[in-house]
Amino acid sequence: MKKVFTFIFAGLMSLSSFSYMELNFGVGTVDFSGSVLDGNAGIAAIGFRGHTDSNVIYGVSYSTLGTDIITGGAVYDTDLGVLTGTVGYGFGDLSEGAFVLAGSLTNTSVSVNGINGDDFIDTSGVLVELGYMRMADEGINWGVGVLVDIDDCDDNCELLIGSVDIPIGDSNWMFGFSVGFQEDITRYSVGPSLKF
DSSP, X not given: OHHHHHHHHHHHHHTOOEEEEEEEEEXXXXXXXXXXXXXXXXXXXXXXXXXXXXXXXXXXXXXXXXXXXXXXXXXXXXXXXXXXXXXXXXXXXXXXXXXXXXXXEEEEEEEETTEEOGXXXXXXXXXXXXXXXXXXXXXXXXXXXXXXXXXXXXXXXXXXXXXXXXXXXXXXXXXXXXXXXXXXXXXXXXXXXXXX
């Protein structure tokens, strides 16, 4: 699956010229209200995304968060890192706003009390996104959508997402806010982005 995804991504990129690119940064919080996780965690993220003249969407991001998992009276200091690669297609002019269909591959690393826990979790994931977004050099950029985990997910497989980026004066900088809602999990983040 990863090889097919990489082949499609490379093929689409070679046929297109880049129309819009941005580098974004964010900090925020993830609130948990489940039976295993109950509380919140700080999150930091960096990402690069854009689209081509032929409406191909691409992106790569890395986010990290740290929290305490409390189970059986014991507290486990847990750190997660998630690397995500995305490719998709916009059904229209993305600089004006268009429906999008995209796929993402994720790779997760976990550390519990300083010990690598990658052998005990499923570190890879496959996500499909359906949404509507605007990515343009001028004006407010925004997006809404739903992400569905299609990689052996049995519970909490859908994530509703939304974001807005507001230009800062006449510069190439924007300031944004994003939110994600999943059963028992809510994520908020804010941060700047730089358009190219």
